[in-house]
Amino acid sequence: MPAVEIKPGIWWVGVNVRSHDLFEGLWPIPDGVSLNSYVVKGEKVAIIDLVREWSGSSSSLLHQLETAGLAPSDIDYIITNHLEPDHSEFLGNFRRLAPRAELLATPKGVELARVLCGVTENVRAVQDGEQLDLGGGKSLVFAHVPFVHWPDTMVTYEPGSQVLFSCDAFGGFGALKGILFDDQILPEDQEFYYREMLRYYANIVANFAKPVQRAIDKLKDTSISMIAPSHGLIWRGDPGEVVKRYVKFAGYSGGKCEKAITLLWSSMYGNTKIVTDAIMRGVARENVHMDVFEVPLADHSYILASVFKNKGVIVGAPTYEVKMFPPMAQVLNSIQRKRMTGRNAFHYGSYGWSGGALQEFESFAQELKWEMSEPLEFRGAPTAEDLLKAEDLAAAFARNIRDAT
Template identity: 30%
Template sequence: MNAREIAKGIKVISTVHWERRLFDSLIPLPDGTSYNAYLIQGSKGTALVDTTDPELKHELLDQLESVEHIDYLVTQHSEQDHSGTIPDVLARYPKAKLVCSSKAKDLVLTHLDVAPERIRVVEDGEEISLGDKTLQFVYTPWVHWPETMCTYIPQDKCLLSCDFFGSHVATSDMYVTNKELVYEAAKRYFAEIMMPFRNMIRRNLDKLSGLEIDVIAPSHGPVYNEPDFIVDAYKDWVSPSMKNEVVLPYITMHGSTEMMVKYLVNSLADRGVTTHLFDLSVTDIGKLAISLVDAATLVVGTPTVHIGPHPGVFYAAHLANMLRPKLKYAAIVGSYGWSSKAIEQISGLIPNLKVDVLGTILQKGAPTEDTYKQLDELAEKIANAHKEDELVTTE
């Protein structure tokens, strides 16, 4: 993608990974992704903020062919998709200084083998002048690594936000034009990457609120020329408020667990509770993560494999524990053939979820009338708990 100007003297160089479908060998990318570098050309100096994934380095380097001199190469985050092409850029511009946060220095030295004399550490709030442009560095730790920072250009009220407010989506649009698409992509990004750090993100949002921002330019996805769109979304996602929703990931082997969870879904619906049902044998795990951002209750449905939960359920429970969503309640339902410790093992997998367990139902073989009665009782408990908390009903 050719470099494009988002303000006078500020260009985005977006390398678009249209075909990429998996990030970190873990995160699904249904819409691909992009990596944004920003070229700032002031009256007395030039800076490049971030680079690109090494796989697309030639696209970035080609766009820099006409740039004769770079004074500063700023790395806001040390992950390879941001910093992997730093050695190539430094080789092309031998007088450029690599600018990073204090905690990033060690990562730059160990991961990228940058010569120490080429590194300039900047502290929180420090500025570098490019003449008529100023780079002001704002530490935003744990968004989503400890060394992350943003770069603010006060003359243009432009925030280069790194992974903050990012969205994994491949697009030729420089600005957000399809808000529905970008909202879902940004929420997926938040759910998969940022959610475990939402308390730190809330503090960093407060920190950024002191800046006048007209444009937010993230490292992934299109630029926000209406910044309130994404800032308000983040405020909602990190808030303690939850919705009248249940997330129900499950797997079935011989049909018994599926009969139980689908009955429970209907029983919850009769009581005005929305359920997001995920068959883990075919689910996009990112969709499951998105649903966990707002829900109040997690119900896990599992058959028994050698007295324990199905491996797919084991993985989903581990994922939920790692993401630390703002759940308040949980329950476990499932089936077994001859013996089971599935409930005990699932409970042991989610210590990070500070939830009240509203019930556990484990059925030997196919569900009976008594099983369905227990499921109705569980649905009633969930609905009543949500009512007591005055949760917002999904429209």
């Protein structure tokens, strides 16, 4: 997709990366990701955020500039809202092509430009609230929003057109499939974009709910006609709607979640698996929505997105060497690292002689302030009685989620 003029004098010059690499070396992106750069053209020209040198993306960015009628040497300012390499890896080489461009970042960003990109010349730290006049009716205002997602993060606002360049905030996974704006999504594609936005939040931003909320509060009196994030769609149809979604996401972190359940299960030899069927019957009886993941087959990225959203978490895992089955313990560790607190939880699993999975789950639940309902540990193969009990306990758990106020 060539450069798109998103407002008079403002272009999207972003790059769609369709790579099977993991994002951050960690998160699958089967549908790719977009790295959104923007150009604001007054008498002076600014580029906001660059790209990673990834799967041809730096050449693509140069091509995008060309389609906007610009050469790198025309650039007067490089604005880096955030120095994570997905937006800055190209910085060192880009500076060679745009030698007179001044680099503007937060004071922390200036430090990171040095340590990550080796860029120290012609660099200036901008203050919170500082305004840069580009001439020709365009200017840029910088607002520091530390830890959305790194300590260096700022957002940039163009007051004349009321565009907010929001960096990682309001972004999502998924390369742009021929459209750029939220109001161009077909109803049947909405689910894809919103799901990938939630997964992005759960994987990348989840630990920063408080800074996200602070940033939203800080910008609440700013008139915004368009939100232009550094990944994913540009929000112009109803920018307020995506802000509302983010406020909701920030609430998920601490347990203000949807009345739905994530079921995570694993089994070495099939005993816990048999009970898993009964657990599903119990939940289904109560008509509560449930996402089901088999561990270790499912990727943590998708599990995290589901646990992040849902109030109820059911974890079925057998005992292994007096502890929990290791792949499930690893999933719990991922959840713990993202500090997803305040869930309701139910644990079940088979053991052979000592048990141990439940104890490990209890200390995990305590750490994250998860409220546990009566668990079900059973010895060896489940009896008919175990199966009935599993179904009833799961149904009671689901009712509790459904009817919570």
